[in-house]
Each structure stands twice: as structure tokens, then as C-alpha cells.
Amino acid sequence: MSPSRGKKPARTWRPSASSLRVRLILGMLTVDTGCIIVSYMAAAGLRGVFANDTAWIVILAMVIPIFVITTLNNDSYAATNLRDPFRSVARGLQAYALAISAVIFIAFCLKASDTFPRLVVATSSAFAIASLALGRFLFVRHMPALIGGNPFSIVLLYDSGQPIPRGEFSVVIAADSYFDPDHHDPVMYDRLAQSLSGADRVIVACSPERRLAWAQALKGANIQSEIFMPELNVLAPLGISAHGDTPTVIIANGPLVLFDRFVKRSFDVILASCALVTLMPIWILIALSVKIDSPGPIFFSQIRIGRSNQMFRLMKFRSMRVDLSDGAGARSTSRNDDRITRVGKFIRSTSIDELPQLLNVLKGDMSIVGPRPHALGSRAADKLFWEVDQRYWHRHAAKPGLTGLAQIRGYRGATLYEDDLRNRLQADLEYLEHWSIWRDIKIILLTFRVLLHRNAF
Structure with a gap:
């Protein structure tokens, strides 16, 4: 027809x-x-x-x-x-x-x-x-x-074979049977106008090559018109901009504005400096215990992925035997891991082994709050983290932190399943999207509640 x-x-x-x-x-x-x-x-x-x-x-x-x-x-x-x-x-x-x-x-x-x-x-x-x-x-x-009802009418026009967006629609119309945007016919345009009469929005699900034709057909329809683009779920644009006369899609916001960066960095430096001075007796006690318990250096350093996906060297108190240490981090720590020393078991279960990262904060490699940095060889269900979810690289838009939203939600410990990573990743991306200094303070306060955690080993 x-x-x-x-x-x-x-x-x-x-x-x-x-x-x-x-x-x-x-x-x-x-x-x-x-x-x-x-x-x-x-x-x-x-x-x-x-x-x-x-x-x-x-x-x-x-x-x-x-x-x-x-x-x-x-x-x-x-x-x-x-x-x-x-x-x-x-x-x-x-x-x-x-x-x-x-x-x-x-x-x-x-x-x-x-x-x-x-x-x-x-x-x-x-x-x-x-x-x-x-x-x-x-x-x-x-x-x-x-x-007494929903006053807003939303119409969905879809071409055959196209995925239908989720959500409720007042009317769903198979466009192939009634409208062809490539066919510039006054009768067709009149029928389209009558079908959309009284609607508040129209959403079109069509193939990429038909999007321009539908856009031209609906620009004069005097109705809010939208074209469904499922690939945006992956691209996740943040808005529309322009370079000269050419429109562009914003896919990343870049760093925080200057004032917010100043506030966050000042907060990090002040808090890290105060913590170093206050906890110095504990530092000395742990350093002596590590040295006496097993041969090797006091500190353990490992390459981690930081802000902008740049690598840096993270510092920790050594909690494993030197001859069994895994520099790449390919093997996740298990509950009864034979690599962990006696002192190491205690400082890992209390998160004391993370204290040297205050030096990373002062150096500028890390922040007090942010996504936790991972080792290059970290795996979930025998897959590298970025093989599990392509959004993994998005989490590095900010400095990694001593603690973060994922940690206070209990997402820590070994990543035995892919969802172990996805849960952390989702929390990290949520943190990046809704950052505020007040949220950082809240996360720090809630961190004390999970310092002793069943997955801290």
C-alpha cells in the first residue's frame, strides 16, 4: 500500500x-x-x-x-x-x-x-x-x-525492524504503513499532521539512514519531535555544543571548575597533613612491626591507574611476603591467602595498610575521596576489568581516592564475579556525576563505619 x-x-x-x-x-x-x-x-x-x-x-x-x-x-x-x-x-x-x-x-x-x-x-x-x-x-x-488522567500525549512512530524505546506511549504507530518521510507528498504530510494532532511529543524509531528524512518531515509539524538513537546509551552524551557552525556532541565535561578544584585540593592537603601528624605514632609502630615480622622493605609500591588514565606508583605498608608478592595484581587476595604475613593480616583487616597513600594525596596523585585505583592486572571472573565493562575507563576522569562511594556501600574485597566490578563501577560513575565537597565529607564520615569489613582481607 x-x-x-x-x-x-x-x-x-x-x-x-x-x-x-x-x-x-x-x-x-x-x-x-x-x-x-x-x-x-x-x-x-x-x-x-x-x-x-x-x-x-x-x-x-x-x-x-x-x-x-x-x-x-x-x-x-x-x-x-x-x-x-x-x-x-x-x-x-x-x-x-x-x-x-x-x-x-x-x-x-x-x-x-x-x-x-x-x-x-x-x-x-x-x-x-x-x-x-x-x-x-x-x-x-x-x-x-x-x-483524572495524564494530560500529556506521547506518540511513537517506528519503522519496521527497529527497536522500540522503553517507556509508556499514548499511541504506537507503525510508520511504514502510513508515512514515508522520503516521499514529499502534501497528502502524506496532512495525514501525519492529523495523526499527531493533540500530541505533546513524538518519538521516531528509525534506521540511521532515515533520520535526516524524518527530521525534515517533523520540523514543520509544530510538535516536540525526537529521534530515538540507541547508540547514545553507549556514547552517553552530556549535551550539545558547536565548533564554528558545526554541532558537536559533548561526551565528557573535563575537570571540575577552577573553584571546585581549589576547594577539593585544599581539603585534601589539609586533611592529609593533619592525618599524617596525628597518626605518626601508629606509622612508627606499624613500620617496626612490618620490619620485624618478615624480611623486606616496610612499604610496598605498585603501579596503578590514576586520573586521565595515567599510571602512578601507589604506596602501602607491606602486608605480604616479598618472594610471593604479585606486582601486577593479577591474583586477587583471598581470605586465607598464604602470601599475607601475620602483621599483614591485621593491617589489611583494619585498612591500616592504606595509610601511606596519604603521601600520594600530598604528592597530588590521589585524593582523599574518589574511585579506588586498581592494579594493571586486576581481574573479575578471569577477565581484565576493562574487558568486563567498556565504561571502566570513564571512572578515571577524577583522581583516585583513599575511599569512595563504592567502599562505603560495601563493594570491596576480591572480584570473583563480573558483577563485583560492575557494582563498584556504577558507584564510581555516580560519584563523578554528582560530586560536591559535602558529599566527600559524608563519604569520609561513613568510611569509619566500614573500616572493619568482612571483605577486608
Whole structure:
């Protein structure tokens, strides 16, 4: 059947989508204005001016219309912002901040500062910010139940043989039977427009060679249009940029911004220096014990993979016999490993053997918190780590750490199975994506809880 002469695909989404959208906007507007009104009334009551001073009512009467106009202008009620609770909250708070700023500016220009109820406005604003954030979050989170259904329609168009994206769709259409983007026919474009009428988004699953044709066909459809690209799951782009007039895909962010790097490095140097001074008696005691227990050097050094996939030499207290040491790290340490000395068993079970890495931190090879560095020959289920998961190299975008998110989650010890590595890798990538100095502090505090761990051997 020719795409130009085929029948229209059956439309299965509810005809009440437009009424649901009206309910959504009116409901959100009611929540917004209600939160602001209640906040001002509560603040006036707390200040004891609810009935004997009308200045706060005048302020409220000015804030409400300015707020409504601002929300309409900053797309607070747009579908893209009402599908995400956090984006919805951000838009609402932005609108209120602009509204109250405009009212204060008007009061200043009219020289009404003598009668301006500063404390009432400040208290009201604090209440309004809290109530707006909570009200918008809960409304968007429970929107289908509150308005009687999902007002957003998502259409999937797919070519035969193409993988279908996961997720819920209002309508799924086999495009081959009705539309051919390579066939520039007004009838076909009209049928496409009618099929997408009332939808909020359309997602196309097609072969790579057909993507340009579909993009051209949908650019004039007046609907948010997207093309499914499963290879992005591997590429994992972070955004879109451009070099000159040519668009590029951002696949890595690079280092932290200068201020964040300064904060993290300062934190590392201060903490490592204090720890070295405080723990010096333990250092001396462990050094003597290692030397007396078995012949060989006090420290053990091993090549590890560090930031930017550059290799460095990691320091530890020696815990194994010199003649049985594994410099490449191909053999994972087992619970009753015959290579471990008597002192080595103790310092490994208490993680004391890791203390010399404070020197690596001061040198700049490591950080206090970050993905743990691995030896070159480390294996999981007899496979090198990077053979188990190609994302392994992504974890080296930051300095390796003495401790990390994987460690406080209990992912340590021998990697006997591939999932032993994947669990650690997932935690490391999560750490890189959501870094903050506060999270570093939290990880350090939680590390004390897992210093004595069943997998520490």
C-alpha cells in the first residue's frame, strides 16, 4: 500500500486530553495562588496585623497578578516543565522571586517605605517559598490522580525492524504503513499532521539512514519531535555544543571548575597533613612491626591507574611476603591467602595498610575521596576489568581516592564475579556525576563505619 493512499492509523488516546490540560493549568494556578495567599495570611496573623493593618493586603494584591503574569511568561505551565516536579518547583520559585522584587521596587519608587510592612513581607515570602515548593512538587508528582488522567500525549512512530524505546506511549504507530518521510507528498504530510494532532511529543524509531528524512518531515509539524538513537546509551552524551557552525556532541565535561578544584585540593592537603601528624605514632609502630615480622622493605609500591588514565606508583605498608608478592595484581587476595604475613593480616583487616597513600594525596596523585585505583592486572571472573565493562575507563576522569562511594556501600574485597566490578563501577560513575565537597565529607564520615569489613582481607 502506498504511504500516500493508506488509511489513517487509529487514534487511541483519550479525546479529553484538552480538558485534562485545562484542569492541569487551573489546578496548578489554584495551588500557586492558594499557597501565596495562605502564606501572607499566616504571616499577618503571626505578626498580629491580620485585621488592624491592611498594608499586607495591598502587597498581596500586587504580588498575585505579577506572579501570575510572570509564571505565564516563564513557561511555568508548559508541558516540559509540568512533567518534572523539580523543574516545576524551580519555575514557580523563580516567578515568585521576580514578583516580590517588582513589588519592592514599586514601593521604593512610590516612596512608600514608611508604611511598607517589611517583617510581614519577609515572613510571608519565607512561607510562600516553602509552600510553593511543596505544593508544586506534590501536585506534579500526583498530577494524574488529581486531575483524572495524564494530560500529556506521547506518540511513537517506528519503522519496521527497529527497536522500540522503553517507556509508556499514548499511541504506537507503525510508520511504514502510513508515512514515508522520503516521499514529499502534501497528502502524506496532512495525514501525519492529523495523526499527531493533540500530541505533546513524538518519538521516531528509525534506521540511521532515515533520520535526516524524518527530521525534515517533523520540523514543520509544530510538535516536540525526537529521534530515538540507541547508540547514545553507549556514547552517553552530556549535551550539545558547536565548533564554528558545526554541532558537536559533548561526551565528557573535563575537570571540575577552577573553584571546585581549589576547594577539593585544599581539603585534601589539609586533611592529609593533619592525618599524617596525628597518626605518626601508629606509622612508627606499624613500620617496626612490618620490619620485624618478615624480611623486606616496610612499604610496598605498585603501579596503578590514576586520573586521565595515567599510571602512578601507589604506596602501602607491606602486608605480604616479598618472594610471593604479585606486582601486577593479577591474583586477587583471598581470605586465607598464604602470601599475607601475620602483621599483614591485621593491617589489611583494619585498612591500616592504606595509610601511606596519604603521601600520594600530598604528592597530588590521589585524593582523599574518589574511585579506588586498581592494579594493571586486576581481574573479575578471569577477565581484565576493562574487558568486563567498556565504561571502566570513564571512572578515571577524577583522581583516585583513599575511599569512595563504592567502599562505603560495601563493594570491596576480591572480584570473583563480573558483577563485583560492575557494582563498584556504577558507584564510581555516580560519584563523578554528582560530586560536591559535602558529599566527600559524608563519604569520609561513613568510611569509619566500614573500616572493619568482612571483605577486608
